Amino acid sequence: MEKGGSKGKGENPEQCFDVPRALAERGITRRDFMKFCTAMSAALALPMTLVPRIAAALESDARPSIIWLEFQSCTGDTEALLRAANPTVGEIILDVLSIDYAETIMAAAGHQAEEARAKTVKESRGKYIAIVEGAVPMKDGGIYCCIGGRSALDIVREVCGGALATITVGTCASYGGIPAAAPNPTGAVGVKEAVPGATVINLPGCPVNTDNLVATVVHFLTFGKLPAVDGKGRPLFAYGKRIHDNCERRPHFDAGQYVESWGSEAHRSGHCLYKMGCKGPETFHNCPVQRYNEKTSWPVGSGHGCAGCSEPQFWDTMTPFYRRLPNVPGFGIETTADKIGTGLAVATAAAFAAHGVVSGFRHKDDESKDGKGGNQ
Amino acid sequence: MKQNQECLHETYVWEVPVRVTHWVNVLSIATLSVTGIFIGSPVTLGLTASAYVMGWIRFIHFVAGYLFAISVVSRIYWSFVSNRYAGWREFVPFLSAEGRRNMWRMFAYYTFMSRKVPHPIGHNALAGATYLLVFLLYLVMILTGFTLYSEHAPHGPLHALLGWMFAHFSNQGIRQTHHLIMWFLIGFAIHHIYSAWLMDVKERGGVISSIFGGYKPVQGRE
Numbered sequence A: 001m002e003k004g005g006s007k008g009k010g011e012n013p014e015q016c017f018d019v020p021r022a023l024a025e026r027g028i029t030r031r032d033f034m035k036f037c038t039a040m041s042a043a044l045a046l047p048m049t050l051v052p053r054i055a056a057a058l059e060s061d062a063r064p065s066i067i068w069l070e071f072q073s074c075t076g077d078t079e080a081l082l083r084a085a086n087p088t089v090g091e092i093i094l095d096v097l098s099i100d101y102a103e104t105i106m107a108a109a110g111h112q113a114e115e116a117r118a119k120t121v122k123e124s125r126g127k128y129i130a131i132v133e134g135a136v137p138m139k140d141g142g143i144y145c146c147i148g149g150r151s152a153l154d155i156v157r158e159v160c161g162g163a164l165a166t167i168t169v170g171t172c173a174s175y176g177g178i179p180a181a182a183p184n185p186t187g188a189v190g191v192k193e194a195v196p197g198a199t200v201i202n203l204p205g206c207p208v209n210t211d212n213l214v215a216t217v218v219h220f221l222t223f224g225k226l227p228a229v230d231g232k233g234r235p236l237f238a239y240g241k242r243i244h245d246n247c248e249r250r251p252h253f254d255a256g257q258y259v260e261s262w263g264s265e266a267h268r269s270g271h272c273l274y275k276m277g278c279k280g281p282e283t284f285h286n287c288p289v290q291r292y293n294e295k296t297s298w299p300v301g302s303g304h305g306c307a308g309c310s311e312p313q314f315w316d317t318m319t320p321f322y323r324r325l326p327n328v329p330g331f332g333i334e335t336t337a338d339k340i341g342t343g344l345a346v347a348t349a350a351a352f353a354a355h356g357v358v359s360g361f362r363h364k365d366d367e368s369k370d371g372k373g374g375n376q
Numbered sequence B: 001m002k003q004n005q006e007c008l009h010e011t012y013v014w015e016v017p018v019r020v021t022h023w024v025n026v027l028s029i030a031t032l033s034v035t036g037i038f039i040g041s042p043v044t045l046g047l048t049a050s051a052y053v054m055g056w057i058r059f060i061h062f063v064a065g066y067l068f069a070i071s072v073v074s075r076i077y078w079s080f081v082s083n084r085y086a087g088w089r090e091f092v093p094f095l096s097a098e099g100r101r102n103m104w105r106m107f108a109y110y111t112f113m114s115r116k117v118p119h120p121i122g123h124n125a126l127a128g129a130t131y132l133l134v135f136l137l138y139l140v141m142i143l144t145g146f147t148l149y150s151e152h153a154p155h156g157p158l159h160a161l162l163g164w165m166f167a168h169f170s171n172q173g174i175r176q177t178h179h180l181i182m183w184f185l186i187g188f189a190i191h192h193i194y195s196a197w198l199m200d201v202k203e204r205g206g207v208i209s210s211i212f213g214g215y216k217p218v219q220g221r222e
């Protein structure tokens, strides 16, 4: 990463860097590289026949500049990218890109860093890719997040407005995420909302799955365009299927085997976490398939229900995380729909029973013609 | 009473579609409620991972859901072509002065303010207005139900048709609504059975048997 970051793209011609050599330097064989290209074609749901094309695209000299912006975030997405146990081919592919600006990882600091960004924005206008991590606060002129004396809003408008495309990593940059949780004190929004005119592809999730980020970039390098997206701006290859439908605990859901308490026998046997508040039935992401940390695991795999983090406003709309349904507004905090419903049903039955008793004792109801009223 | 009975004659009130949709609704709502409660708070009934308890229960819920939706839509259609007892005007009595008067009479009788038992041939006015509300709840159930159902195929036509619901009401909001209204419908069912029994006893209009056979004993010529 640093390598790309410390090198401005402008002066350093591309021949300083070539992929086969970079791979060889890191002990990655040709075979590993081809395996990676195949894995990418699978992740993107592309036919195998396109693998050579992917390989060729990745080996070419095309090195789009990248500006990685970070605003209201926890840096989890940067961490996800950097903390991989072994350097993966994916990381190297990101090295293939020239990362001209990324606060967390760049060698330059202060004005020097800002200059590098300004230069890329100016010189490669319309040709660089912006990657954004974190939400953009809009309230009070955007003063709640400033970098180098400029507001996030100002920066994001300039950088994403002039980018070929913007990839948002993580839910905050995509939809506002946790900074935007009610009551959203800073008026945080996602990039698309902050810069409606920009070309944005959303990779929500906490954190972004690095494999999906790499696959998006690979798609871009191979085909020169971003992958197809759903109604929420997310690439279909990664967000087209529901967690619940790919979950390894799903057989237990269908069978009718549920975890009722943490640490129970059922929990340890890998039963379904539906009753523990799992939001897998409402969430679209490829976590069960792609998994995290080099496909080691993912939340449901390690025994925690899905929190729905790749859906817009998940912090407000997917809660409570440890129960299925929210409380009914206006009633006590522990009142669930079922308690209200049972109460309602019992009260109805009681009211009518009482009515019935009274009616039973009223023998003198008027049966005469008058009683017929004007009906019909 | 005696002179009443002499001039009683049978009137065909509830035509076949009315009775069929009524009983399909009863059966499907009962099935949907039982399976729905299980879907909402399941208990571990599967002994092994190869059981399919939730699978079948959800399947039954969805089939009953389709049946219910077809029945409700058919009944709404029928209200435009049926005889007047089952027609749409019966469900909006509050639109006319006479209807409002009838609603008041019924209300007064139900709340023991009056001893006069109204003797309508079709629905009593208050019931008609209640059924409008109930049908609106049915439609909300169908809308929220099919919206939730559409999620299993996010690229399918159903999702294209109903996906907008999620953006407006949130997934959890839709589930919550779908769940809560079930209890309103259960409350309605209790009320409905009681009122039918009360009217059967008090009005002696044979309202209960009318929904089986379609005929009601009516006084005099219309």
Ligand code: HEM
Binding pocket: A281, A325, B028, B029, B032, B033, B035, B036, B037, B039, B040, B041, B058, B061, B062, B064, B065, B066, B068, B069, B141, B142, B144, B145, B146, B148, B149, B150, B175, B176, B178, B179, B181, B182, B185
């Ligand atoms: C009177 C009619 C109905 C009743 C009483 C009813 C009841 C319920 C209940 C209580 C739940 C559980 C909700 C929760 O706790 O999350 C549920 C879920 C559901 N219902 Fe219904 N429902 C009715 C009609 C329908 C219809 C017409 C459909 C359309 C196919 C439908 C489809 C669904 C679906 C898809 C779910 C979610 C299942 C899942 O996530 O596994 N329902 N229903």
Ligand code: SF4
Binding pocket: A243, A244, A245, A247, A248, A249, A250, A251, A253, A271, A272, A273, A274, A278, A279, A280, A281, A300, A305, A306
């Ligand atoms: S654990 Fe969650 S995602 Fe997996 S089957 Fe159960 S409810 Fe669905």
